[in-house]
Amino acid sequence: xxxxxxxxxxxxxxxxVINLLNSGKDFTPSVISVIQxxxxxxxxxxxxxxxxxAQLSAANANLAATLQLTxxxxxxxLIHYLANNHHKVSSKQINxxxxxxxxxxxxxxxxxxxxxxxxxxxxQTKLTAYQHDLGLAYQKDKxxxxxxxxxxxxxxxxxxxxxxxx
Numbered sequence: 333x334x335x336x337x338x339x340x341x342x343x344x345x346x347x348x349v350i351n352l353l354n355s356g357k358d359f360t361p362s363v364i365s366v367i368q369x370x371x372x373x374x375x376x377x378x379x380x381x382x383x384x385x386a387q388l389s390a391a392n393a394n395l396a397a398t399l400q401l402t403x404x405x406x407x408x409x410l411i412h413y414l415a416n417n418h419h420k421v422s423s424k425q426i427n428x429x430x431x432x433x434x435x436x437x438x439x440x441x442x443x444x445x446x447x448x449x450x451x452x453x454x455x456q457t458k459l460t461a462y463q464h465d466l467g468l469a470y471q472k473d474k475x476x477x478x479x480x481x482x483x484x485x486x487x488x489x490x491x492x493x494x495x496x497x498x
Contacts, residue, residue, distance in 0.1 A: 359473035360419050363410055366469050366482070367421060368429040369462035370407040373399055375430045376454060379438050386438070386447045395495050399455070402492065406485050413481055456496050463489040 377400040380386045380393075388396060411421055434454060441450035463486060470482040 362469035362472045365465045367407055367410050367426055369465050370403040371426045372429045373403045373458055386442050388448050402488055459493050
């Protein structure tokens with residue numbers, strides 16, 4: 333009976349240790365999803381510069397510039413954070429959410445003269461999804477550094493969403 337109890341205790345301790353070792357790994361897919369959202373937003377903003385027909389109001393042009401700087405900087409920080417936790421993210425992974433449909437929608441709206449409103453609608457949808465993914469990643473990441481980074485980015489997304497109405 334003592335041997336059986338000792339064996340049971342050993343199994344419990346081993347499972348706790350295994351869970352602790354694996355717990356840091358389940359946040360990675362959610363953080364990669366956030367990085368993919370950031371890449372999609374950077375891509376959308378780059379389309380403004382690439383399309384000579386794209387007409388944005390001054391406020392929306394400022395928002396586009398702010399988005400590009402914020403997303404690029406935040407993305408670099410998250411990629412560095414993952415690298416410090418021994419997770420490499422490939423450029424193929426990063427670009428998985430870049431949408432050809434969104435590109436077509438922006439191109440068509442430029443030709444139709446509705447680029448400004450279409451741009452804002454798309455950015456609002458993408459920023460909302462980004463903020464949602466940040467919340468999920470925050471819940472899964474138990475590390476203090478990761479949580480601080482994700483919380484800061486969530487606050488930045490809230491500010492960016494607030495700029496959409498102006």
